Amino acid sequence: MVTMAEGGIDLFLPKSYDIFWSAVILIVVAIFFYKFFLPKFQSIFDERTAKIEGGMAKAEKAQAEADAAKKKYEDQLNNARIDAAKIRDDARSEATHIIADARTKAEADAAQITATAQKSLESQQQQALVSLKGEVGALATALAGKILGNKLSDADVQSTMIDSMLDELDKQGAGKAAK
Amino acid sequence: MAGVAELMGAAGMTLAAAEGPEIPQIDEFLPPEILFAGTPFAMNRIILVRVIMTVVMLLILGISASRAKLIPGRWQGFVEWGIEYVRDKIVYEVMGELRGKRYVPMICTIFFTIFFFNLCGIIPGMNIAATATIMMPLIFAAWTFVQYWIAACREQGLISYLKQECTPPGVPFPVLILLVPMQLIDILIIRPASLTLRLLANMIAGHLIVALCFSATQFFLILTENKLMMGAGVVTFAFGFIMTLFEAFVAYLQAFIFATLSTVYINMSYPEED
Numbered sequence: 001m002v003t004m005a006e007g008g009i010d011l012f013l014p015k016s017y018d019i020f021w022s023a024v025i026l027i028v029v030a031i032f033f034y035k036f037f038l039p040k041f042q043s044i045f046d047e048r049t050a051k052i053e054g055g056m057a058k059a060e061k062a063q064a065e066a067d068a069a070k071k072k073y074e075d076q077l078n079n080a081r082i083d084a085a086k087i088r089d090d091a092r093s094e095a096t097h098i099i100a101d102a103r104t105k106a107e108a109d110a111a112q113i114t115a116t117a118q119k120s121l122e123s124q125q126q127q128a129l130v131s132l133k134g135e136v137g138a139l140a141t142a143l144a145g146k147i148l149g150n151k152l153s154d155a156d157v158q159s160t161m162i163d164s165m166l167d168e169l170d171k172q173g174a175g176k177a178a179k
Numbered sequence: 180m181a182g183v184a185e186l187m188g189a190a191g192m193t194l195a196a197a198e199g200p201e202i203p204q205i206d207e208f209l210p211p212e213i214l215f216a217g218t219p220f221a222m223n224r225i226i227l228v229r230v231i232m233t234v235v236m237l238l239i240l241g242i243s244a245s246r247a248k249l250i251p252g253r254w255q256g257f258v259e260w261g262i263e264y265v266r267d268k269i270v271y272e273v274m275g276e277l278r279g280k281r282y283v284p285m286i287c288t289i290f291f292t293i294f295f296f297n298l299c300g301i302i303p304g305m306n307i308a309a310t311a312t313i314m315m316p317l318i319f320a321a322w323t324f325v326q327y328w329i330a331a332c333r334e335q336g337l338i339s340y341l342k343q344e345c346t347p348p349g350v351p352f353p354v355l356i357l358l359v360p361m362q363l364i365d366i367l368i369i370r371p372a373s374l375t376l377r378l379l380a381n382m383i384a385g386h387l388i389v390a391l392c393f394s395a396t397q398f399f400l401i402l403t404e405n406k407l408m409m410g411a412g413v414v415t416f417a418f419g420f421i422m423t424l425f426e427a428f429v430a431y432l433q434a435f436i437f438a439t440l441s442t443v444y445i446n447m448s449y450p451e452e453d
Binding site for chain 1: 314
């Protein structure tokens with residue numbers, strides 16, 4: 001065992017094998033860190049940064065696309081609304097038109113029907129008048145003949161005569177109605 | 180130093196003779212060669228720990244990197260957090276992204292390797308930091324040293340760098356007689372030496388304290404017959420437990436300090452912005 005005095009100084013005097021192994025180890029670890037460990041992690045860091053930046057750019061692009069699509073759909077929707085309003089207006093005006101036409105036609109038809117009815121009534125009235133005139137004449141003639149034929153002796157005869165004339169009238173009226 | 184070591188050695192011998200607790204010795208950091216003894220690539224315990232830890236670290240980080248995916252899992256997220264911590268909180272924080280980009284691999288190598296090696300000090304079975312011999316901190320310091328001189332020559336030329344470091348503007352001539360040698364010693368010796376010794380001393384001291392606590396615990400709780408000593412054992416165990424956790428923190432802290440100072444020294448080689 002060396003004395004402690006020598007040992008104390010020896011601590012600071014490098015042994016040749018200590019130099020050798022320290023140098024070997026330094027070179028090994030330095031090569032490891034320089035050539036493998038740090039480049040590897042640096043590439044991972046770079047790749048990660050690129051990926052994050054790429055992801056952000058992609059998200060921005062997607063956002064822009066979504067905005068554009070939204071705008072497109074909104075435009076389309078607006079156009080559709082305008083079209084619908086236009087179609088509705090057209091339909092409404094057309095309907096008004098149709099109703100107006102129909103009304104005009106109906107009024108015309110009504111007027112025509114009224115006119116026809118009037119005409120028919122007038123002609124029937126005329127006919128009735130003509131026929132009445134003729135029958136009244138015949139009746140008057142017949143009545144006068146009967147009055148003259150039955151001598152008009154008493155009140156009974158008169159009454160009978162009037163009754164029979166009225167029956168005649170009724171008969172004739174009924175026959176006319178049936179005709 | 181030698182006196183203290185002698186005293187400790189003497190005390191250790193005495194206590195060992197008195198069947199006291201085994202006091203951790205300085206020569207635990209100068210263990211016998213166990214493989215290829217006598218050759219330039221002989222291995223002692225610490226170097227074996229260092230090689231094993233290197234393999235373990237390369238496996239852990241290598242598998243993490245080869246399985247790395249775009250969408251990180253929990254473990255990958257943790258590893259990425261470590262890389263981004265070194266990149267953003269150490270390198271870019273000190274020298275900015277523009278200058279810092281080329282130094283990220285170097286500072287990552289230094290930070291992760293020192294951190295893993297420091298952790299060996301509290302891993303059961305290893306129980307000694309792989310950075311606890313002079314050469315491992317020294318070679319990292321030498322790397323930093325080379326890098327800041329290269330950066331100086333590349334960015335502003337050697338003369339301009341020496342002028343910037345040794346003769347700050349506004350210093351009167353007589354002071355320069357004192358200042359120039361001091362600054363030269365600083366950039367040539369103090370910077371790499373302080374990097375080396377800070378890390379080495381932290382690892383040695385950490386191991387000594389933790390080992391002392393647990394060897395005392397072993398002695399008080401198991402080896403000694405005196406039951407009154409049990410209380411002392413509980414105390415030393417609790418202290419050892421706390422120190423172990425503290426060593427885990429120191430493992431990170433020293434890796435952070437080494438990486439940060441390396442970055443700062445390289446950054447000082449760049450011309451000062453006016």
